[in-house]
Amino acid sequence: MKKRFMLLLTIAVAFTMVHAGLVMAATKVKFAHVYETSEPYHKRMVEAAEIIKQRTEGRYEMEVFAASSLGKEVDINQGLALGTVDIIYTGNLFAGKSFGPLSIAGAPYMFRDTDHWRKYTTSDLFKELGAGYTKATGNYIVAHTYYGQRHATSNKPLNSCADMKNLKIRVPNAPLYMMFPKACEANPTPIAFAEVYLALQQGVVDAQENPLPTIKAKKFYEVQKFINLTGHISDSLLTIIGGPFYNKLSDADRAIFIEEMEAAALKASQDIVDAENSLAEWFEAQGVTVNRVDITPFREATMKLHNGPDATWSKDVYDRLQAIK
Secondary structure, rough: OHHHHHHHHHHHHHHHHHHHHHHHHOOEEEEEEEOOOOOHHHHHHHHHHHHHHHHOOEEEEEEEEOOOOOOHHHHHHHHHHHHOOOEEEEHHHHHOOOHHHHHHHHOOOOOOOHHHHHHHHHOOOHHHHHHHHHHHHOOOOEEEEEEEEEEEEEOOOOOOOOOOOOOOOEEEOOOHHHHHHHHHHEEEEEEEOHHHHHHHHHHOOOEEEEEEEHOOOOOEEEEEEOEEEEEEEEEEEEEEEEHHOOOOOOOOHHHHHHHHHHHHHHHHHHHHHHHHHHHHHHHHOOOOOOOOOHHHHHHHHHHOOOOOOOOOOOOHHHHHHHHHO
């Protein structure tokens, strides 16, 4: 009996150690972005992380690092190849630094409206551009999240390009964000996202541009008197899985990650659409002037530059995008 008891005890201890080892063996996944924890992009991906953990039976635990805590946008893009981050949100223009034609989706007044953007994301053209990005980087674009219409905030009304002449306006550190300001003879000034509020407050720059939900989340309205509804970019975030992590996943686990990230993108996109429909009135209630401008002169000035020296796409790619109905 004693020998039998000792055998059972040994088996029980071994089982416990194996089980503990399996629990400890959960792969930690780093998802990085530069946005606030209050924004839909973050909240929806945190939800997705929990579902991924459940669907993979605890084999993967994804932590979502917000607010540039793992680096600025340039840093996290570089981190994909280095393996210091596994998955990121990033703008088209940052991804486009590695494969130029991809940047077309982040250029000003490139899309007629949000519906045009949505159709582009499922088009054969995007599939080709996504494949080109993967070939250039080894990374994989797996989802699009609507980021919103970008608008210019300032301390004076902006009703035409004449109002923007010499205006020092903060833009992200990617060349095509400068196209709209340059078209209107403003002075585009790249500043890291985390530093924009202080730059506006201290007068380092006179203006900035972002979608309404971001203007609220980053509290830019506290240090700017006007929100000018220029709608100059129908912007989006790409969810990108780094090649080093993507290639380690089994086909089944890869499908789980992609499915849940696509679902998170759809939910966050709808959150942004809902917010855009209500935020103008909210800003006005805070005492900010929402300037509903005629975008025609801004659009006409900018479209002249679409196939100029700053274009990182061919005329054929441009024509194909414009032909999407």
